[in-house]
Amino acid sequence: MSTxxxxxxxIVDVRDxxxxxxxxxxxxxxxxxxxxxxxxxLDINDPTIKYLLGARTKDNTGSEINGQNVAWGxxxxxxxxxxxxxxxxIPRGVWGVVAGITVGIAFFGGFIAWQYADQTGAGNFVFxxxxxxxxxxxxxxxxxxxxxxxxERAGVINIAIEGQFLTAAFFASVFSSAFFSAEMGLVGxxxxxxxxxxxxxxxxxxxxxxxxxxGVVLIALATGLTSFxxxxxxxxxxxxxxxxxxxxxxxxxxxxxxxxxxxALFNQTLLxxxxxxxxxxxxxxxxxxxxxxxxxSVGEHPKAADTVGIRxxxxxxxxxxxxxxxxxxxxxxxxxxxxxxxxxxASAGNGFIALAAVIMGRWHPVYASLSALFFGFVWTxxxxxxxxxxIPPELLRASPYLATIIAVAGFVGRVRPPAADGEPYVKS
Amino acid sequence: xxxxxxxxxxxxxxxxDEKPVEARSARPGASWLPSVTTTLxxxxxxxxxxxxxxxxxSRDVLETMPYIFSYPQDFFREAGSAIWSSYAALVHxxxxxxxxxGTTLVRSAPLICAGLGVTLAFRAGxxxxxxxxxxxxxxxxxxxxxxxxxxxxxxxxxxxxxxxxAGGAFWGAIAGVLKAxxxxxxxxxxxxxxxxxxxxxxxxxxxxxxxxxxSDNTLSPPPNSSATFPEIGNFHLGxxxxxxxxxxxWWILDRSKLGFELRAVGANADASRTAGMNVANxxxxxxxxxxxxxxxxxxxxxxGHQDSLSPTMAGTIxxxxxxxxxxxxATPLGTVLAGLLFGALSVGGVAMQASAASTPKELTxxxxxxxxLFVAAPALVQGIARMKKVDDGSAVMAKGWGS
Numbered sequence: 001m002s003t004x005x006x007x008x009x010x011i012v013d014v015r016d017x018x019x020x021x022x023x024x025x026x027x028x029x030x031x032x033x034x035x036x037x038x039x040x041x042l043d044i045n046d047p048t049i050k051y052l053l054g055a056r057t058k059d060n061t062g063s064e065i066n067g068q069n070v071a072w073g074x075x076x077x078x079x080x081x082x083x084x085x086x087x088x089x090i091p092r093g094v095w096g097v098v099a100g101i102t103v104g105i106a107f108f109g110g111f112i113a114w115q116y117a118d119q120t121g122a123g124n125f126v127f128x129x130x131x132x133x134x135x136x137x138x139x140x141x142x143x144x145x146x147x148x149x150x151x152e153r154a155g156v157i158n159i160a161i162e163g164q165f166l167t168a169a170f171f172a173s174v175f176s177s178a179f180f181s182a183e184m185g186l187v188g189x190x191x192x193x194x195x196x197x198x199x200x201x202x203x204x205x206x207x208x209x210x211x212x213x214x215g216v217v218l219i220a221l222a223t224g225l226t227s228f229x230x231x232x233x234x235x236x237x238x239x240x241x242x243x244x245x246x247x248x249x250x251x252x253x254x255x256x257x258x259x260x261x262x263x264a265l266f267n268q269t270l271l272x273x274x275x276x277x278x279x280x281x282x283x284x285x286x287x288x289x290x291x292x293x294x295x296x297s298v299g300e301h302p303k304a305a306d307t308v309g310i311r312x313x314x315x316x317x318x319x320x321x322x323x324x325x326x327x328x329x330x331x332x333x334x335x336x337x338x339x340x341x342x343x344x345x346a347s348a349g350n351g352f353i354a355l356a357a358v359i360m361g362r363w364h365p366v367y368a369s370l371s372a373l374f375f376g377f378v379w380t381x382x383x384x385x386x387x388x389x390x391i392p393p394e395l396l397r398a399s400p401y402l403a404t405i406i407a408v409a410g411f412v413g414r415v416r417p418p419a420a421d422g423e424p425y426v427k428s
Numbered sequence: 429x430x431x432x433x434x435x436x437x438x439x440x441x442x443x444x445d446e447k448p449v450e451a452r453s454a455r456p457g458a459s460w461l462p463s464v465t466t467t468l469x470x471x472x473x474x475x476x477x478x479x480x481x482x483x484x485x486s487r488d489v490l491e492t493m494p495y496i497f498s499y500p501q502d503f504f505r506e507a508g509s510a511i512w513s514s515y516a517a518l519v520h521x522x523x524x525x526x527x528x529x530g531t532t533l534v535r536s537a538p539l540i541c542a543g544l545g546v547t548l549a550f551r552a553g554x555x556x557x558x559x560x561x562x563x564x565x566x567x568x569x570x571x572x573x574x575x576x577x578x579x580x581x582x583x584x585x586x587x588x589x590x591x592x593x594a595g596g597a598f599w600g601a602i603a604g605v606l607k608a609x610x611x612x613x614x615x616x617x618x619x620x621x622x623x624x625x626x627x628x629x630x631x632x633x634x635x636x637x638x639x640x641x642x643s644d645n646t647l648s649p650p651p652n653s654s655a656t657f658p659e660i661g662n663f664h665l666g667x668x669x670x671x672x673x674x675x676x677x678w679w680i681l682d683r684s685k686l687g688f689e690l691r692a693v694g695a696n697a698d699a700s701r702t703a704g705m706n707v708a709n710x711x712x713x714x715x716x717x718x719x720x721x722x723x724x725x726x727x728x729x730x731x732g733h734q735d736s737l738s739p740t741m742a743g744t745i746x747x748x749x750x751x752x753x754x755x756x757x758a759t760p761l762g763t764v765l766a767g768l769l770f771g772a773l774s775v776g777g778v779a780m781q782a783s784a785a786s787t788p789k790e791l792t793x794x795x796x797x798x799x800x801l802f803v804a805a806p807a808l809v810q811g812i813a814r815m816k817k818v819d820d821g822s823a824v825m826a827k828g829w830g831s
Contacts, residue, residue: 401623409612
């Protein structure tokens with residue numbers, strides 16, 4: 001017994017506490033989801049649900065599926081992952097992501113099945129593809145998030161996305177009305193977005209204004225200025241100044257006939273296509289080009305960048321103005337991209353949500369865009385579900401915000417901004 | 429004589445190479461004078477830009493534009509009279525009479541309270557965008573106690589006041605606890621909590637307990653008169669409470685142990701942690717107090733002039749509060765002064781719209797933003813006014829996104 005020989009059984013696997021905590025969290029979360037799925041499956045009486053993933057046509061009014069099976073299937077998937085998590089067989093990285101995605105889909109399927117099953121009354125609602133709505137609602141958020149990423153990667157805090165949105169929405173409407181062209185509206189939006197970005201840049205870099213203060217002020221200025229200008233448009237000039245043409249959806253032949261995702265992704269307005277390109281462009285520029293390396297370096301360690309001959313403030317100016325282009329396009333969505341004429345507070349707080357997406361996406365254009373998509377998805381879903389009446393509409397209305405808080409507090413946690421974010425650089 | 433080797437810093441001279449952020453509070457003597465001048469010049473510059481906007485928003489002035497080159501004097505006369513009548517109405521409407529002053533004070537009170545909340549959080553390095561949501565929840569609590577409970581006058585007011593503060597504090601605490609426990613960024617959580625506060629209010633108003641009887645509007649009954657602040661003319665005692673809150677915040681920040689910890693964490697969270705402070709608790713405490721102050725701001729409306737609960741009851745007070753706190757440089761006194769200025773501008777704006785030039789009241793929003801912008805950019809103001817450069821750092825701690 002008292003021999004000093006250590007047998008194989010005595011070696012205790014000492015694990016990092018954070019790792020243990022992660023395992024416990026995974027098991028608990030999966031268990032909660034499994035319990036919910038069980039409840040969904042048991043609660044369904046009439047399992048037939050109708051769904052429609054393509055566009056609604058005369059001869060395509062939807063297909064039917066057994067909702068109870070969906071819920072049970074989801075439950076099995078989640079239970080498998082839960083067991084794996086309990087055995088600590090889900091490593092970090094790719095497998096963790098796969099686990100998260102499959103569990104998410106399983107939960108989503110069961111939830112939707114539960115929502116759409118047991119329909120009584122006149123309205124026999126068909127589950128429609130949430131993807132088109134998601135893309136639509138996420139478009140301005142993604143543009144805003146890209147603007148935020150551009151600025152903040154270069155070390156300039158941009159809280160003023162909402163302000164850029166507002167001015168861009170206003171001028172997009174004015175340009176579109178004045179030139180009778182929705183595309184000119186986009187140009188107007190870009191000009192306004194870049195203009196606001198220039199204000200941000202000049203005060204942040206030339207006058208060293210605290211950038212948090214600056215962002216808030218620019219939002220206030222944009223709110224005041226746009227509502228002032230709006231009140232200045234006389235009634236007889238409204239049609240030339242605030243009755244914009246709206247971008248029409250453009251169908252991309254071929255791609256738009258891909259089932260399910262085709263119409264959602266490739267039968268959209270020009271603005272949405274620009275959004276796809278922008279996400280790729282920003283990621284490419286930031287991570288694959290020399291200029292992007294410089295942008296990131298002035299955002300992380302401007303002094304080091306300066307030492308090797310990079311002109312810090314020039315790069316920052318470029319990044320902020322370039323970001324303004326996206327903010328402008330995002331703002332244009334609120335007038336020429338969707339509803340038409342500009343109204344006070346047209347962007348309705350979307351700039352703040354874009355800001356949240358930037359932080360949630362850890363200042364990475366792709367992750368920030370995914371965060372924005374997530375938000376757009378929950379938003380679309382809550383509009384669809386609000387007709388069903390299984391969940392109180394007030395709770396549904398709150399769900400996108402609640403989901404964001406849960407996502408941020410539960411899964412994103414502490415984030416690390418670019419090291420020199422918000423610090424003006426003074427050459428010494 | 430070791431003093432000769434290290435020359436004593438000249439009081440107030442403010443060398444450019446000094447980091448001004450921390451040095452500010454210990455500035456001696458009359459060095460505040462240049463900063464006051466800078467502020468006044470900033471206000472003047474904002475007014476000049478505002479004057480330009482007035483000129484081009486006035487119908488009378490625009491009518492002289494087609495013949496401006498043949499009769500320029502017409503243009504200048506009309507422009508002058510438009511500017512004069514607008515600004516005269518602005519001043520007269522806000523501070524021109526005892527009644528106007530009362531209205532201004534009443535309008536300023538919620539801005540001051542909510543602004544103090546933002547200020548306090550700022551000093552702890554937290555960027556509290558959530559005053560709006562905290563205010564709504566505070567209003568919900570205060571309003572509910574106000575119209576549904578039956579208590580003797582005075583006590584009822586006190587209970588409703590406490591309920592309002594507690595409601596706001598609870599909403600602030602959520603953001604604080606999330607930040608402290610999970611590191612969730614307070615900017616995200618407070619933005620989302622603003623929306624959730626609005627949704628909660630809507631939800632409550634859809635219930636019978638909150639709904640005004642025999643009404644289809646999303647509107648609650650007004651609070652009982654036993655739960656309202658005593659009024660003197662058009663001025664209610666809530667304003668005094670707001671000023672007392674400012675003194676309390678000053679005491680907390682400058683004199684208490686908690687305040688010291690708040691400022692230390694705001695200046696450098698890592699160093700504070702090393703020094704043995706419980707940073708998580710400090711964050712939570714800061715958000716609780718900040719939320720409580722926003723809740724107090726809500727009582728100014730609900731218990732001040734018996735506002736019913738409605739989805740639009742808070743207006744934009746919670747967002748204006750951020751601007752107020754920033755203009756006040758995150759100090760209690762500054763916040764009070766900024767709140768008074770903003771209150772005066774918003775009261776005066778209504779009078780301005782009714783004036784001969786009928787300048788839209790939205791102009792005051794532009795003025796507010798410009799004032800804050802110029803005050804925050806002393807280098808610009810001093811450059812334009814050819815003043816002696818004074819390195820006048822901002823007291824706002826939130827330099828970046830923090831940890």
